[in-house]
Amino acid sequence: MPHRTPLLSTRRFAPLFITQFLGAFNDNVLKQALLLLITFQGGEVMGLTPALMVQLASGLFVLPMFLFSASAGQIADAFDKAELIRWVKFAEIAIALLAAAGFFASSVPFLLAALFLMGLHSTVFGPLKYSILPQHLHSDELVSGNAWIESATFAAILLGSILGGLLIAIPGRGPHWAGCACVVLAVAGWLSSFGIPEAKPLGRVVINWNPLTETGRNIAIASSNRTVWLSMVGISWFWFYGAMLLTQFGPYVKDVLGGNEQLATFLLANFIVGIALGSLLAERASGGRVEMGLVPLASIGLSAFGAELYFASPAAPHANLGVAAFLAAPGSLRLIADLVLFGVSGGLFTVPLYAIIQSRCEPEFRSRIIAANNILNAGFMVASAGYAFLALHFGASIPELFLYTALMNIAVAIFIYSLVPEFLLRVIVWLLVHTVYRVRASGYGNIPAEGPALLVSNHVSFVDPLILMAESRRPIRFVMDHRIFATPLLSFVFRAARAIPIAPAKEDEDMLRRAYDEVAAALEAGELVGIFPEGGITHTGELNPFKAGVARIVDRTPVPVIPMALSGLWGSFFSRKNGAAMTRPFRRMPFSRVDLAIGEAVPSDAVEPERLREIVAALRARP
Structure with a gap:
């Protein structure tokens, strides 16, 4: 085969890569700054404890994905995707200004509104990001492109969470710095979007603005292909699992480990580095092909290391545990290994599934199928927030929450692989x-x-x-x-x-x-x-x-x-x-x-x- 320029050096991929990285970075600066503000500095907010308020904020962030993904998928299929990305990135600047106003005024309602609108921004951007890849990449570059996108997304989650955590912890002026960072990142993302080449629509789309009927239609299109549909279910389940774990990081570190904001950011960094490594390992192990055999192996890791978090958690919290003190404490390396390997399993799990969806669906419906995937993701994440809210409300500890979800993962995996033996076939062959x-x-x-x-x-x-x-x-x-x-x-x-x-x-x-x-x-x-x-x-x-x-x-x-x-x-x-x-x-x-x-x-x-x-x-x- 002819030699090809590395993807990150090409105009058909690099500007999209940078734009989506900055968008995910900004999402997580805002989200992490707000969650840590609530967890460590807010006490009770709007009558809710920090752990419950964290679940409410997380649910609010994914709610637009559940409500508006159907419309977003139609719009992505109907117009030039590159042009739409530029408009979406311009809207992000206005949302960042609202978030900055909330941080400067210490207004939780303003910040929650900005978080909801940032979720809406991500809802519209998601189908554009994933459906433009097959238009700009060759078929043998699709796994690599997805791996880079997923790795960059989780690197952005990591860096955004670190930056949001560091900024909000600055005495006195932390919220002000967080608000300014949101605006700067939004402007940078808008500027980078001008380098994305055009991606004309692949067919004529008559937009149905009724989100309920269009959601049903998108789900019907996606479910007509069993392998694509169950790949979507698998990704959504991962987000159920992963969203629960991510949103509980602050409360877990504070209430179970007895740690501070810096330790929460440090452990989150280990988890997200694991996901980024898993995404790149998926691309390397696949050898440029869509390798379904990695998915069952990764699902075993998700259950094993998720359950291990329960057994690795201390019986009683320490007092104001920082990073250095945590590393010196018994069992710290075991906990770090569990988080990293759970993340690696997650990257190995999701990258092949995204590539299956993109490669196996009808091209003219690709954005709407990805929108259907986002609807499922959002539904599972909202369900995850509800599940965690109820479990905590009725007395479950956070480590027990991790254990119960790891056991649920085994049941979900058996269900999916029994319906699509191709996954198990691929792991045997692989x-x-x-x-x-x-x-x-x-x-x-x-x-x-x-x-x-x-x-x-x-x-x-x-x-x-x-x-x-x-x-x-x-x-x-x-x-x-x-x-x-x-x-x-x-x-x-x-x-x-x-x-x-x-x-x-x-x-x-x-x-x-x-x-x-x-x-x-x-x-x-x-x-x-x-x-x-x-x-x-x-x-x-x-x-x-x-x-x-x-x-x-x-x-x-x-x-x-x-x-x-x-x-x-x-x-x-x-x-x-x-x-x-x-x-x-x-x-x-x-x-x-x-x-x-x-x-x-x-x-x-x-x-x-x-x-x-x-x-x-x-x-x-x-x-």
Whole structure:
């Protein structure tokens, strides 16, 4: 593939990256300054204790997302996204001026109004930010772009929370400095937005201004694709979990640890650094592809380290514990490790899910599907605030709140993975490929990002389909011999991947006919179908003649054919070298290298079995 300039050096990404970073930074300067003002300096506010007031303020921040995301998604799809971003950033300046007035006048109602309007600003900006990425980035840059956006967002949360905490803690003039910082950041974000290239609408949109009916419509569009819908549910659940944890940081540090504002900011920094690291690790582990296999692994971490926070919490708080005293106290490193690893799990969890939503949804509905995601996120965050409010009101401690939510996470994960086995399939495939083999692949860009195609490959071993599944950005439905389909241990994977079993006409003519019908239906639905034209696994390590089935498929459903060649699997445990496969476990050492060469598409009208065999042989012979 041709070399590409790093994303952060390109005009199609860098100005958006800076703009969204400054927006998230400003959100969190305001939010953290207000929450710490309430927690450590306010006493009772409007008749509510600090812990309950924190939940109210947090709920108020996400309420606009719940109310107005449907309209925001339509607007994002209807107009030039870059132009809209500039108007949204200009409005942020007015909101920042209101917040500054609240800080200068010590007016909680003014500050709560500014917090609500900042939430409205984020509601409108969210669909623009995520839906503009696929218009400006190539398909193989999408995971990387999301990883940078997510990492920058959480870095902005970290820096904004630190700055908000430091400014509000300045004796006497802290609120004044916080108000000025909000205005400066808003102006900087507006100026940076002028560098974002235009992103014209992809279709004509008639805007429905009724938020209730449009919300229902957006949810219906999103839920029509089960994988996209459950990815949205997974992200929203993370925000339920994460919002609860974030909003309880101040009360947890004050009431459970006995710490001060500086310790609250320090521990929050560890948590957010973990999320940023997890986001970048997701991009690195995915190798530029949308890797669903990371999601189940990350969900285990979310439960394990969330529960660990309960067990790592002290039985009684200290007195005015600062950062240095905390680090010297027993168990401090354990608590820090729990927070960092919980954050890493969160980054590994959300980045693939965002990329799945962007890559699997219909492009003309992308902003509205992202708006539907924001509605779900907001609903879950409001529910999170309500859940925490009620649990605390009825006597639960904050560590118990963490434990209960970690246990709930296990139930949610089981529910999602039972409905979409593709997540579990991907983790099995990912673990196999990354623990048993080192795959070096070339030609990823030859597999189309969307639309139907027939993938053809040589057949060396029983795990060939798993290798190809792991290296494809899109799911592949393989046509395979019914005996391989029924192989013990591997049969679960093949069934979950919706593989299509096939048999020769002399064995089962009805199964053969059903297989061709199912292949045609899959291609007509825009899916990728994989086939091994040799008709079976090689006994010699060399290519066997290609059968006529591939020509029969494209004659019925004309689609491009993508030739691929596997090397390095001959002689492995799963190959038939020197006898039956899977009988000699130590034939090859772990981490042995496998090469996959993906060739350019062959038009359907040029498909001939012998010609395809020559192309695959040439790909296999590449150094």
